[in-house]
Amino acid sequence: MKKELEPLIQLDEIYGVIAASTDGIIIESATRKEIDEETAAALTARISKEVADKTGIKKNVLSIIKGENGYLIFTIKKDFVLGIIGGNDVNLGEVKQVLRKVADRIQGILSG
Amino acid sequence: MKRRRDTLDNDGLKSAPGSIDVMISLADLYIQNNLLDQAVELLSGVYSENPDEPRIIEKLIELYILKGNETKAKILLQQGLSVDKNYEGFQKYMKLIEEEKTADRIREVIAEAVEATEEVIPLEELEEAKTPAEKTAEEQVEKVEEVEKPLIEVPEKEIEQKVEEEAGVDPIKRVLSALYEIDEVLGMILSDETGLLIAENVRVTIDTESTGALLSSIYTETVSTLERLNLGGFDYIIFEFPRGVVLILASPPIILTVMCKKDVQEGLLLLKAKSVMDELKNMLGV
Numbered sequence: 383m384k385k386e387l388e389p390l391i392q393l394d395e396i397y398g399v400i401a402a403s404t405d406g407i408i409i410e411s412a413t414r415k416e417i418d419e420e421t422a423a424a425l426t427a428r429i430s431k432e433v434a435d436k437t438g439i440k441k442n443v444l445s446i447i448k449g450e451n452g453y454l455i456f457t458i459k460k461d462f463v464l465g466i467i468g469g470n471d472v473n474l475g476e477v478k479q480v481l482r483k484v485a486d487r488i489q490g491i492l493s494g
Numbered sequence: 495m496k497r498r499r500d501t502l503d504n505d506g507l508k509s510a511p512g513s514i515d516v517m518i519s520l521a522d523l524y525i526q527n528n529l530l531d532q533a534v535e536l537l538s539g540v541y542s543e544n545p546d547e548p549r550i551i552e553k554l555i556e557l558y559i560l561k562g563n564e565t566k567a568k569i570l571l572q573q574g575l576s577v578d579k580n581y582e583g584f585q586k587y588m589k590l591i592e593e594e595k596t597a598d599r600i601r602e603v604i605a606e607a608v609e610a611t612e613e614v615i616p617l618e619e620l621e622e623a624k625t626p627a628e629k630t631a632e633e634q635v636e637k638v639e640e641v642e643k644p645l646i647e648v649p650e651k652e653i654e655q656k657v658e659e660e661a662g663v664d665p666i667k668r669v670l671s672a673l674y675e676i677d678e679v680l681g682m683i684l685s686d687e688t689g690l691l692i693a694e695n696v697r698v699t700i701d702t703e704s705t706g707a708l709l710s711s712i713y714t715e716t717v718s719t720l721e722r723l724n725l726g727g728f729d730y731i732i733f734e735f736p737r738g739v740v741l742i743l744a745s746p747p748i749i750l751t752v753m754c755k756k757d758v759q760e761g762l763l764l765l766k767a768k769s770v771m772d773e774l775k776n777m778l779g780v
Binding site: 426439443 | 708709711712715716719720722723724725726727728729730731732733734735736
């Protein structure tokens, strides 16, 4: 599974990649900077749940959240959430494309 | 709104001080555009959640005076004085009412003096004695005097905005509608941080009040997450749903949500929305 995250963690300005269950338990992660992965997984899952609960759309949602110091980008799939934390200079178009591909592959693995 | 109520305690339902400012600014805009009913509706909602907020009570008093409903204005003034008897705004209206009473008393005194005059000339005789020019001049004076002078005068600079209102244009909706230059945009909702609807401009049938509240709830969750992940203050969110895109921009205390079709160019959307947000901030003074 770790190998699946490599295309994402290798992108410029990506600090960390986390795949977590929808209840916030880490499935796999890879980091280039010091990141509290458990907290990141829990928070990403929490926002995902909030989005799913409030909109009624529980899968195939991609969220780009921009803070002053960087991005939290994640996609909500049926069984998990895949997210990245990156700096202000990430290439959004590239990240979105790779994130979707990696998420589809992980979904394939989990669906097995 | 209901979901917000589920997740917040009673104190959480109260609007933040910044939100009160926004609501008052918005009410001022409505007043400037003579949309008094909309202003009353807006502030009544805020008042029901913030019954002890002097600024809201003061603005409602102003509105009821403008609407000519002095009874309601006086009831609200009593309510306001019970909240804060030293509040400057309430003192101002107390003075106005007192002055009005004095004027009434003066009118009564004059009337009594006229009745007491021994030699009363019949009105018909006076009319006959006037020249045609005098009659015309007096008619004109009467017409001018018939125009009731409002307690609160609207400054001349607002005439231009009033003209726009007469053309059926809400100033906030007009700013929001700039986003329709992007074909894929379906609508916009402007709300405050607590989810209260400030304005909406939508081309689709949705419950804008609930949608604004739900999205502001997601925004609140996101703000705390960004802080905990050391990503700094909130800038924006883009949600790509299977059938559409939603952008949330915030500049506390206002939140702008833009709903679009799936194939919108997100970069263009973001640039345009930021420009609209800047204009709204200037307009609302936040």
